[in-house]
Amino acid sequence: MQAKKNKNTAVILGVAFVWFTTHFGGGFASGAQIYSYFVKYGIACLILPVLAMVYNGIFFAYSLRFARKHEVYDYRSYNNAFYGRFAPVFSNLFEVLYICVMCVAPAVAFATGGATLSTLTGLPYLLCTFLIGIFIFVVAVFGTDLVRKVASILSICIIAGLLIVYIPNIVSGMDGISKAAESMRSAELPLGSAVYSAFLYGTFQLSNIAVFVQHARSFEKPSDAGKSMGVGIVVNALMMVMVALGLMSVYTDPGMADASVPTLFMVQNGVGASFMTPLISLLIILGAVSTAVNMVAAMVKRICKEQREPAGTSQKPKIGKKEIAAALICCIVDFGIAQFGLLTLIQKAYSLIAYLAIPVILIPYIVHMIATRMDTKSPGEKTTVHRSEDDYEKASKGQVDAAVKVVRQKTVADGVYDTGMPAKKALYTGHIGDGKIYGKARKTARRAGERICGYESRSNQRRKDGFS
Structure with missing residues (x-):
């Protein structure tokens, strides 16, 4: 020690x-x-x-x-x-x-x-x-x-x-x-x-x-x-x-x-x-x-x-x-x-x-x-999820790994910088807009998370509530 x-x-x-x-x-x-x-x-x-x-x-x-x-x-x-x-x-x-x-x-x-x-x-x-x-x-x-x-x-x-x-x-x-x-x-x-x-x-x-x-x-x-x-x-x-x-x-x-x-x-x-x-x-x-x-x-x-x-x-x-x-x-x-x-x-x-x-x-x-309040939150959290981080911790390892695989495949296909663990963290917490995943890969991460982990982004929730 x-x-x-x-x-x-x-x-x-x-x-x-x-x-x-x-x-x-x-x-x-x-x-x-x-x-x-x-x-x-x-x-x-x-x-x-x-x-x-x-x-x-x-x-x-x-x-x-x-x-x-x-x-x-x-x-x-x-x-x-x-x-x-x-x-x-x-x-x-x-x-x-x-x-x-x-x-x-x-x-x-x-x-x-x-x-x-x-x-x-x-x-x-x-x-x-x-x-x-x-x-x-x-x-x-x-x-x-x-x-x-x-x-x-x-x-x-x-x-x-x-x-x-x-x-x-x-x-x-x-x-x-x-x-x-x-x-x-x-x-x-x-x-x-x-x-x-x-x-x-x-x-x-x-x-x-x-x-x-x-x-x-x-x-x-x-x-x-x-x-x-x-x-x-x-x-x-x-x-x-x-x-x-x-x-x-x-x-x-x-x-x-x-x-x-x-x-x-x-x-x-x-x-x-x-x-x-x-x-x-x-x-x-x-x-x-x-x-x-x-x-x-x-x-x-x-x-x-x-x-x-x-x-x-x-x-x-x-x-x-x-x-x-x-x-x-x-x-x-x-x-x-x-x-x-x-x-x-x-x-x-x-x-x-x-x-x-x-x-x-x-x-x-x-x-x-x-x-970012001295880098304590993601800038412009437009895709922040409504469920808590604990909910994502309960998601099965297979669900998360499958989502990460989708993100990585899409990231490589688009020629976008792959960040590995940050992508996994983004799927867990829903903080997709943290500057770690860019462009189409960010959208893919959100969709993969919604489909496999079962969460909804704020933008989708607003759309369902009748907002643009």
């Missing part, structure tokens, strides 16, 4: 850590995100990161809970189930949003690595991003497996490096933080702009739902999603506030406004610069490379259909000319996007993703939360 409880706790913490490592990559380690969306908007930068993470945590918990409850663990199937009858529109819009993220995120990684290398060496930014691009291309083609194996270790190293760098600079820079707070108050920066900026930051992070839903499978029960994201809120918010405090220590320095890598600027003007500058620079570049390699590899996989290996073979998939060409095209596109500059990409491109996420994720999710 205790071992099971410990395992469940480990899973809850593990999924929270997935959010943590997804959020804190090379781009975050540069400090550009926190400076652009929070610090430059005033003293509210110490509170708004917490609110942004609470905002994210609510939506992430809702999506993970939905995925675990309905057993949909890849983002396409998840979107089809979540959006229900609107899936043909919103699932495809989500694909467009996801492709935008897959283009911008590697470009930010290119820019992060290039800006850091340029600051360290004094070489032109164009040349530095080109060198970073060559390195990313080579690793993406030949070393993806290695990067995946060390990705978690790299993330932990980045986190440890941030703690090593920021805590001493915060302690030694308390005077600078006090001056920054006074300067922010006297400037009377508008709170509305700060709140809107934090809203955009939280909204573009919502696109990570596509990454998270696969991890819902590991939860013992759907309610574990809320516990996991609660831990994630605390950890992410604390790290963001820590970075904001560190950047405030050099906020009043005239060079801070033009710094392309704020964390590096803070280290160069703080304590232990000789030791911490190469340390944080290396971690930022490694984090950027690992992020870009994973993104480029994912895009290559989407472009080049994977060939299925015969059963029993354990050979590694061969890298062909098509894969190399796809990786090269992705790197060239990302290199071109990176020339807009790190701060421009973070301020403009991330904001664009946020605007795209509003109609695709934010509004539909709010509507879904309201319509």
Whole structure:
């Protein structure tokens, strides 16, 4: 019993850590995100990161809970189930949003690595991003497996490096933080702009739902999603506030406004610069490379259909000319996007993703939360039965299995996604309109249930009563 409880706790913490490592990559380690969306908007930068993470945590918990409850663990199937009858529109819009993220995120990684290398060496930014691009291309083609194996270790190293760098600079820079707070108050920066900026930051992070839903499978029960994201809120918010405090220590320095890598600027003007500058620079570049390699590899996989290996073979998939060409095209596109500059990409491109996420994720999710009462009832229960669930539990196993067989046969014949157990559950409870069975298969399920299990839908009952 205790071992099971410990395992469940480990899973809850593990999924929270997935959010943590997804959020804190090379781009975050540069400090550009926190400076652009929070610090430059005033003293509210110490509170708004917490609110942004609470905002994210609510939506992430809702999506993970939905995925675990309905057993949909890849983002396409998840979107089809979540959006229900609107899936043909919103699932495809989500694909467009996801492709935008897959283009911008590697470009930010290119820019992060290039800006850091340029600051360290004094070489032109164009040349530095080109060198970073060559390195990313080579690793993406030949070393993806290695990067995946060390990705978690790299993330932990980045986190440890941030703690090593920021805590001493915060302690030694308390005077600078006090001056920054006074300067922010006297400037009377508008709170509305700060709140809107934090809203955009939280909204573009919502696109990570596509990454998270696969991890819902590991939860013992759907309610574990809320516990996991609660831990994630605390950890992410604390790290963001820590970075904001560190950047405030050099906020009043005239060079801070033009710094392309704020964390590096803070280290160069703080304590232990000789030791911490190469340390944080290396971690930022490694984090950027690992992020870009994973993104480029994912895009290559989407472009080049994977060939299925015969059963029993354990050979590694061969890298062909098509894969190399796809990786090269992705790197060239990302290199071109990176020339807009790190701060421009973070301020403009991330904001664009946020605007795209509003109609695709934010509004539909709010509507879904309201319509389903936080996923406690099926949306638009037009075919809800009048008999209780206990009545269906009394139905013979043969009756239910026969109905499920009819539904499955019709589902396969129509080329509609077959959900197996949810179909059986739908026949038991009569909740056919829960987004699990689509189109003609839904009607077939209702008719099969009425014929074999002996229940009547509300629509049929209304028809008998003389209503249209």
